[in-house]
Amino acid sequence: MLVDATKKNCKGVITELEKAMVTIKDGDIVETIVYGIPNKMDVYAWARRKGHTIGKEQRDGVNFRITVIKGLRTA
Numbered sequence: 001m002l003v004d005a006t007k008k009n010c011k012g013v014i015t016e017l018e019k020a021m022v023t024i025k026d027g028d029i030v031e032t033i034v035y036g037i038p039n040k041m042d043v044y045a046w047a048r049r050k051g052h053t054i055g056k057e058q059r060d061g062v063n064f065r066i067t068v069i070k071g072l073r074t075a
Contacts, residue, residue, distance in 0.1 A: 001028070006035045006063055010042045017046065017068065026071035029055065033065050040064045 003020050005013040013034055020030045034040055040057075047054055047068050055067035 001030045003030055003032045005039070006033050008034075008039075010039055013039050013042060014046050017043065021050070021052075021070055024070055028070050030068045030070070031065060032068055033063055035063055037064075040066065043068070 001020055001024060003016045005016050008016065013032075017030065017032060024030065032043060034043060043066050044054060051071055053069040055069050057067070058065040
């Protein structure tokens with residue numbers, strides 16, 4: 001599943017991720033694209049709070065593509 005949140009602010013990014021997570025099961029992946037470091041940091045903090053794992057991250061200019069794995073927190 002892909003969540004393109006490049007045109008959203010922090011609240012919008014998290015809202016889109018929450019919507020995506022309710023439609024998938026534990027272990028499934030959501031690829032998220034966000035604009036800027038502040039939104040990236042919000043995704044990391046949200047994933048930590050919710051018990052999800054960040055798989056990998058790629059940077060493309062000012063955008064970040066972040067893999068979030070539902071419910072597989074490792075630390």
